[in-house]
Amino acid sequence: MEFKLGIENLLQEVPKKPTAMLTNASGVTQDLVQNIDIMIKKGASIKKIFAPEHGIYAALKNGEEVPDETYSGIPVKSIYSAKSHVIDPKDLEDVQSVIYDIQDGGARPYTYISSLKHLLSAAAKAGIGVIVCDRPAPLSGSVVDGPMMQSKFRSFVGIDDFPLRYGMTIGEMAQYFNRDIGADLKISKMSGYRRSHYYDDYLKHYVPPSLNLPTLNSLFVFVGLVLVEASKVSLGRGTPYPFSQFGYPGAHALEIKEEGALFRKTVFIPMLDPLSNQKLEGFAIHMEDRTKFRSISLAIRILKHLYSLRPDDLDFKHLSILYGSDELERDLKDGMSVEEIAETWEPSYQEYMESRSNHLLYE
Numbered sequence: 001m002e003f004k005l006g007i008e009n010l011l012q013e014v015p016k017k018p019t020a021m022l023t024n025a026s027g028v029t030q031d032l033v034q035n036i037d038i039m040i041k042k043g044a045s046i047k048k049i050f051a052p053e054h055g056i057y058a059a060l061k062n063g064e065e066v067p068d069e070t071y072s073g074i075p076v077k078s079i080y081s082a083k084s085h086v087i088d089p090k091d092l093e094d095v096q097s098v099i100y101d102i103q104d105g106g107a108r109p110y111t112y113i114s115s116l117k118h119l120l121s122a123a124a125k126a127g128i129g130v131i132v133c134d135r136p137a138p139l140s141g142s143v144v145d146g147p148m149m150q151s152k153f154r155s156f157v158g159i160d161d162f163p164l165r166y167g168m169t170i171g172e173m174a175q176y177f178n179r180d181i182g183a184d185l186k187i188s189k190m191s192g193y194r195r196s197h198y199y200d201d202y203l204k205h206y207v208p209p210s211l212n213l214p215t216l217n218s219l220f221v222f223v224g225l226v227l228v229e230a231s232k233v234s235l236g237r238g239t240p241y242p243f244s245q246f247g248y249p250g251a252h253a254l255e256i257k258e259e260g261a262l263f264r265k266t267v268f269i270p271m272l273d274p275l276s277n278q279k280l281e282g283f284a285i286h287m288e289d290r291t292k293f294r295s296i297s298l299a300i301r302i303l304k305h306l307y308s309l310r311p312d313d314l315d316f317k318h319l320s321i322l323y324g325s326d327e328l329e330r331d332l333k334d335g336m337s338v339e340e341i342a343e344t345w346e347p348s349y350q351e352y353m354e355s356r357s358n359h360l361l362y363e
Contacts, residue, residue: 001192003202006133006171007035007101010188014042015131017096022050022079022087022119025058026103026209027133035101035133036071046074047095050087052102052115053080054210061211061237061272079115085156086118092126100132103209104170106139107223108149109157109322112209116170117159117177124183133188134171134361136202138219141195141362143167146224146296148348149324158324163349164296165223168356169195175359187361195362198290217287218243224295227328228302230319232310234280238272246302247282248275248313254283254305260293262286300328300338307332 008029021027027035039046049056055066056076066078079087092098100119102112116132123130146164154160160177168176171187178185193202199216200206206216213219221243225235228246236242247268256263263283270276287293306313320326331341 003192004190005030005135006188006190009191010099010131010133011038011042014039014044015097015099016043016045018045018047018094020048020050020092020095020098021046022052022098022100022115023102024052024054024056024209026207027101028207030203030205032205032207036074039099040072048091049074049076050079050098050115050119051076053085053111055080058208058210079118080111085111085114087122089122089126092122092128095128097129097131098123100130100170100174101135102170103135103207104138104173105209105213105219105222106137106165107219107226108162108164108166108324109226110209110222111156113170113173114156114159116174117181120174120177120181120183120185124181127184129184129186130174131186131188132171132174134169134190134193136190136193136197136199137167137169137195138199138216139165139167139223140198141167141169141172141360144349144353144356145294145345147324147327147345148352153321153324153326155321157322162352162356163345164227164324166356168359169193169361172356172359172361175361176356179355179359189361193362195360212237212242214242215244217285217290220287220290220293221285221295224297224299225302227296227299227319227322230315230322231303231306232274232313233302233306234268234270234275234282236268236270238270238276239268241268241284245282245284247280248306249278249281250309251281251283251305254302256283256298256301258293258295258298258301260287260289260291261298262288297338297342300341303328304332304338
């Protein structure tokens with residue numbers, strides 16, 4: 001069967017009633033045509049656009065406030081400001097549905113999925129429908145890895161209870177979120193998709209979903225090393241190679257070997273915090289086999305080493321929010337090995353795996 005994205009299948013019968021979209025620059029067809037442009041060309045009545053973190057052009061850095069603006073004369077309303085990260089149901093009163101079409105990052109702290117859950121909640125309150133246009137799970141839809149979120153640690157970078165690497169497409173995740181929301185949800189599925197495959201098995205062109213994820217391999221690094229952002233370690237932000245290298249004072253003493261990647265000693269100077277404008281020891285990450293590479297284990301190895309050098313360089317409150325519990329803080333302080341810590345993950349998400357199976361859309 002010929003592969004088609006969810007947006008491409010939706011274009012076969014474009015909704016003509018007043019509609020809103022939640023999207024950004026990653027919402028393109030296989031031929032790299034922006035979804036908004038082609039929807040308008042086919043007669044869609046798009047009244048407004050909602051812009052998540054990083055903005056409509058996916059060009060703003062992480063945490064940067066997103067301004068309101070316009071796109072082709074259509075109002076673009078920010079849903080990532082200092083005041084709020086949610087959609088006000090009142091902003092949906094003049095439309096009959098909202099189309100969600102963004103390339104997901106495959107990692108729990110990546111906030112596009114958080115905006116999806118907020119959209120479902122707002123739409124349920126407003127009594128309107130949501131159409132989620134499905135896209136490939138970039139880290140494959142068959143690998144689940146990392147710690148489980150505990151409910152009391154939920155936040156905008158951990159919006160629901162599921163593992164760090166959750167192994168679902170964005171359409172499947174929408175159904176998972178909707179299990180306790182009950183919104184009027186429709187998934188515009190992909191055609192010809194198998195969940196064990198990868199993004200570039202289907203799409204010739206990688207479109208970065210945000211500024212600091214410039215390559216497909218950077219997504220495989222991000223899903224684990226996002227944990228390291230709770231410490232004084234540079235992940236290459238403010239260099240040409242974000243999420244392809246990491247560094248901190250004393251890093252070259254780290255004994256590092258992870259299956260699926262090679263690590264080259266390097267020295268770099270990041271232009272963004274943490275450790276901006278400092279000459280750092282570090283490692284460049286060269287992916288060899290993404291089916292075997294697990295960057296969550298790499299992150300734990302880095303954090304263990306940093307804790308042995310300078311424990312005050314770890315922000316345990318922030319780490320617990322990203323990790324989904326305070327278990328890693330205890331494990332590091334107890335001196336557990338990387339392997340011992342990793343062994344705690346799978347038993348913690350067995351219930352999730354059972355629930356996940358009810359929401360899968362593809363073989």
